[in-house]
Amino acid sequence: MTDAFEDIPIRNEMQTVAFYNLENLFDIHDDKHTHDNDFLPTSVKKWTPKRYKNKLRKLGFAISNIGRRETGKHPALVGLAEVENASVIEDLIDSKHLEDCHYDFVHYDSLDERGIDVALLYDTNAFKVLASETFTVQLFDDDGSPDYTRDILLVSGLLDGETVHIIVNHWSSRREGAKETEHKRMASSNKAGEVISMLRDEHPDAKIIVIGDFNDDPTSNSIKQLADHFDLYNPMETLRSYNRGTTNHNRQWNLFDQILFSTNFFQSTTNKFEFSTANIFDEDFLKLFNGKYKGTPYRTYVGKKYKGGYSDHFPVYAIFKK
Numbered sequence: 001m002t003d004a005f006e007d008i009p010i011r012n013e014m015q016t017v018a019f020y021n022l023e024n025l026f027d028i029h030d031d032k033h034t035h036d037n038d039f040l041p042t043s044v045k046k047w048t049p050k051r052y053k054n055k056l057r058k059l060g061f062a063i064s065n066i067g068r069r070e071t072g073k074h075p076a077l078v079g080l081a082e083v084e085n086a087s088v089i090e091d092l093i094d095s096k097h098l099e100d101c102h103y104d105f106v107h108y109d110s111l112d113e114r115g116i117d118v119a120l121l122y123d124t125n126a127f128k129v130l131a132s133e134t135f136t137v138q139l140f141d142d143d144g145s146p147d148y149t150r151d152i153l154l155v156s157g158l159l160d161g162e163t164v165h166i167i168v169n170h171w172s173s174r175r176e177g178a179k180e181t182e183h184k185r186m187a188s189s190n191k192a193g194e195v196i197s198m199l200r201d202e203h204p205d206a207k208i209i210v211i212g213d214f215n216d217d218p219t220s221n222s223i224k225q226l227a228d229h230f231d232l233y234n235p236m237e238t239l240r241s242y243n244r245g246t247t248n249h250n251r252q253w254n255l256f257d258q259i260l261f262s263t264n265f266f267q268s269t270t271n272k273f274e275f276s277t278a279n280i281f282d283e284d285f286l287k288l289f290n291g292k293y294k295g296t297p298y299r300t301y302v303g304k305k306y307k308g309g310y311s312d313h314f315p316v317y318a319i320f321k322k
Contacts, residue, residue, distance in 0.1 A: 005065050005068045005069065008068060008069060008071075008072040009072050010071070010072035010073050011070070011071045011072055011073075011321075013321050013322045014070065014071040014276065014319055014320070014321040014322075015071070015075075015076040015077075015126060015159060015160065015273070015319070015320055015321075016066060016067030016070070016071055016073075016074075016075035016076060016077075016317050016318070016319050017075065017076065017077045017078075017079075017166070017209055017211065017259065017317065017318050017319075017320065018063070018066045018067065018075040018077070018078045018079070018211075018281070018315050018316065018317040018318075019078070019079040019080075019081075019168075019211040019212060019213070019257055019258075019259060019315060019316050019317070020059075020062070020063060020066075020078060020079070020080060020081070020257075020311070020313070020315035020316075021080075021081040021082055021170070021213040021247075021257060021311060021312075021313035022059055022080055022081065022082050022083060022311055023082055023299060023300055023310075023311035023312045023313065024038075024039060024082055024116070024300070024301075025055065025056075025059070025080075025082055025083045025084060025088050025092070026038075026039035026047065026084040026088065026115075027039075027052065027084055027085065027087055027088050027091070028040060028041055028047055028048065028049055028052050031084070031085070031115060039084075044304050045301060045304055045306065046306065051300075051306065051308070052091075053095075054308060055300055055310075056091055056092050056095040057095050057096050057097065058309070058310050059092060059095075059310060059311070060092060060093075060095035060096060060097035060098040061096075061097040061285075062281070062283075062285075062286060062310055062311075062315065063075070063078055063092075063097070063098060063121075063315070064097040064098055064101060065281075065283070066078070066281045066315050066317050067281075067317045067319055070276075070277065070319050071319060074098075074101045074123065075123075075317060076122065076123045076126035076127055076159060076160075077120060077121070077122050077123075077126075077127060077159070077166060078103075078120070078121040078122075078315075079118065079119075079120055079121075079166065079168040079211040079212065080105075080118060080119045080120070080121060080168075081116070081118050081150070081168075081170040081212065081213045082116045082170070083107070083116065083117055083118075083119050084115055084116060084117070085107075085109065085115075085117070086105075086107050089105045089107055089119055089121070092121075093105065093121065101123060102123050102124045102125050103121045103122065103123055103124070104121075104122060104124050105119050105120060105121045105122070106119060106120045106122070106129060106132045106153065106155050107119035107120075108132075108134045108151065108153065110134065110136075110148070110149075110150050110151040111136075111148040111151075112148055112149055112150045113147075113148050116150065116170075117150060117151075118150055118151070118152075118153050118168045118169065118170050118212070119153070119168070120132075120153060120155045120166060120168055122155075122157070126159060126160060127157050127158065127159050128157050128158040129155060129156075129157045130156045130157045130158065130163070131154075131155075131156045131157075132153070132154060132155045132156070133153075133154055134151035134152065134153050134154070135151060135152040135154065135191055135194070135195055136151050137149055137150075137151070137152065137184075137187055137188045137191045138187070139172065139184050139187055147172075147184070149170075149171075149172050149184070149188070150169075150170040150171075152167060152168070152169055152188070152191055152192055152195060153167070153168040153169075154166070154167050154168075154195055154199075155168070156199075159273065159320075160273075160322070162207070162271075162272055162273055163203075163206075163207065164207045164208070164209060164273070165199050165206055165207065165208045165209070166209050166211065167192060167195055167196070167208065167209070167210045167211070167212075168211055168212055169188065169192060169210065169211065169212025169213070169214060170212055170213045171184070171185045171188040171189075171212065171213070171214045171215050171216065171222070172184035172185055172188065172215060173215050174215055181215075182220075182221065182222070185214065185215060185216050185220070185222040186221065186222050186225070188214075188222070189222040189223070189225050189226050192210060192226060193225075193226060193229060193230055196208055196210075196230045196232075197230075205264055206262065207261075207262055207264055207265060207273070208232075208261065208262040209259065209260070209261045209262075209318070210226070210232060210259070210260045210261065211258070211259045211260075211316075212257070212258065213256050213257050213313065214256055214257075214258055215256050216256060217240060217254055217255050217256065218234050218236045218237040218240060218255060218258060219237070223258065223260075226260065227260055230262075231262060231263050232260040232261060232262060232263070233260065233261060233262075233263050233265070233266070233275070234258060234260045235259065235260075235275070235277075235278035235318060236255055236258040236259065236260075236278065236316065239255060239278070239279065239280055240253065240254075240255035241253070243295075244280065244282070245280070245314075246280055246282075246313050246314045246315075246316060247297065247312060247313045247314070248293070248296040248297065255280070256313070257280075257313055257314070257315070257316045258316060259278060259316055259317070259318045261275065261318065265320065271322055272322065273320040273321065273322055274320065274321060274322075275318065275319075275320055276318075276319040276320060276321045277318070277319050278316070278317065278318040278319070279316070279317060280314050280315075280316050281314055281315040281316065281317055282314040285298075286298055286310055286311075286314055288309075297309070297310070297311060297312050297313060297314055298310055299311065299312045300312075
């Protein structure tokens with residue numbers, strides 16, 4: 001399984017930026033403030049220490065290999081979605097395949113009703129955090145009560161000495177229907193646009209990378225608006241096809257996980273990062289290898305049934321080179 005990633009020369013001039021929705025990375029302890037009751041040793045799902053450790057090890061293996069074929073090393077930056085708290089991220093970076101990767105992380109607790117947050121992992125040898133903050137997306141349910149969702153996370157820092165700004169997103173799901181919930185993702189798109197405008201007010205030529213699980217495809221209004229109004233390039237537009245995506249629902253592929261970036265990553269400047277390539281990290285080990293769902297993400301659970309896989313999403317990544 002690992003042979004494909006061995007003996008690839010390290011490309012020091014390249015860095016990988018990735019995003020991965022980890023599908024309910026909850027610890028095994030009860031948090032009174034969140035809806036984590038499905039993920040306890042005593043729950044129907046029987047979320048035991050052994051299952052938790054298995055998931056951490058598998059996710060760590062996946063993360064450590066994103067972009068390795070191209071760069072010979074683990075990613076410099078990894079946006080995460082669906083982490084319960086800081087302790088699960090600590091457990092992840094201490095796990096077998098990540099313990100030597102020098103990862104640290106930026107994470108804030110959000111008011112999301114399911115108790116899941118976004119975060120950013122970074123290799124301390126490649127990235128130095130200068131500033132970070134979160135932005136709340138104000139949403140309301142039909143009855144006017146607040147609908148709490150994940151905050152948008154902004155991390156600014158030095159990637160091999162060059163200032164870049166990473167905006168990590170996990171927009172509202174389509175659970176009640178794509179059309180019925182579209183306004184929520186448009187609100188998140190508007191908020192992400194405000195963050196970009198704020199950055200450009202301070203630094204007109206800011207280099208910005210927007211990553212996340214948007215619960216919308218590259219062709220959706222929320223993503224199109226963001227790309228078109230804020231001069232962002234979306235390499236994922238060309239990657240989606242009827243037999244490829246990052247998540248599969250009712251045998252239909254979607255490419256909800258995306259990486260967009262400001263078009264100044266196309267400028268060739270000495271010792272500055274420029275865009276090289278982007279892809280879905282859909283290696284065979286992340287897929288079901290038989291049955292009617294063959295080729296779709298190998299998940300931890302399907303309903304209440306434990307499968308012991310990775311996640312219901314494939315990661316995505318973009319490679320930048322100097």
